[in-house]
Amino acid sequence: MKRVLLVVCVLFLMAGLVHAKDYELTKKAGPYTVLIAIDKNPPVTGPNKMTLGIKDGGGKDVTDAVVSVDYGMPAMPGMPAMNYKSGTTLKDKQYVANLDFSMSGSWAITVKITRAGKMQAVKLNVDVK
Numbered sequence: 125m126k127r128v129l130l131v132v133c134v135l136f137l138m139a140g141l142v143h144a145k146d147y148e149l150t151k152k153a154g155p156y157t158v159l160i161a162i163d164k165n166p167p168v169t170g171p172n173k174m175t176l177g178i179k180d181g182g183g184k185d186v187t188d189a190v191v192s193v194d195y196g197m198p199a200m201p202g203m204p205a206m207n208y209k210s211g212t213t214l215k216d217k218q219y220v221a222n223l224d225f226s227m228s229g230s231w232a233i234t235v236k237i238t239r240a241g242k243m244q245a246v247k248l249n250v251d252v253k
Contacts, residue, residue: 145165146161146162146163146164146165147161147162147164147165147166147167147250148160148161148162149248151246151248152246153235153237153244153245153246154242154244155180155181155244156178156179156180156181156186156237156244157178157179158176158177158178158235158237158246159176159177159178159179160174160175160176160235160246160248161174161175161176161177162174162175162223162250163175166250166251166252166253167223167225167231167250167251167252167253168225168252168253169225169226169227169228169252169253170224170225171222171223171224172222172223172224172225173220173221173222173223174193174210174220174221174222174223175218175219175220176191176212176218176219176220176221176235177217177218177219178191178219178237185217186237186239187214187217188239189219189237189238189239190237190238190239191212191219191221191235191236191237191238192209192210192211192212192221192235192236193209193210193211193212193221193223193233193234193235193236194207194208194209194210194233194234194236195207195208195209195210195223195225195231195232195233195234196208196231196232197227197229197230197231197232198232206226206227208223208224210222210223225252227252228252228253229251229252230249230250230251230252231249231250231251231252232247232248232249233247233248233249233250234246234247235247235248
């Protein structure tokens, strides 16, 4: 009986890990509220999908902006700085970007939102595992 109970507990624990929540946060960028989600929590070395939901001051979805993502890691002894750019595509009222982190560590991410000739930016840091 104890063995069956142990197996059931392990299965529930594994199911919880499989359905772990995305890395999510909300930031302000000028008049916009930006919901940022990365499909892995914590982000990992290699490909990660970032989804950006942008709302204007009235709470309406922004779908007519040009959104890009710059991400990088500063120089360290024996290693030059790494800087990458990713464009986005609009899908279901959200902007999607693919980020490919080349190594673990602290990465700086800047989301640039250009709309009506004005650019707003959101900055965040993530620790990649």
